[in-house]
Amino acid sequence: MYPMPYSPDCAAGKxxxxxxxxxxxxxxxxxxxxxxxxxEDQ
Incomplete structure (x- = not known):
């Protein structure tokens, strides 16, 4: 099972x-x- 594709910034809470x-x-x-x-931005 692979992780969901999160950007590095989101994964770090930024x-x-x-x-x-x-x-x-x-x-x-x-x-x-x-x-x-x-x-949320849309």
Missing amino acids: YRARSGDAWNYTTDEPTDCACGCHK
């Missing part, structure tokens, strides 16, 4: 520095961050 980018370990490619903080 939500104000978030970029919205993350790494998908299943497909081994960039993807959108799964953290809910990005949905």
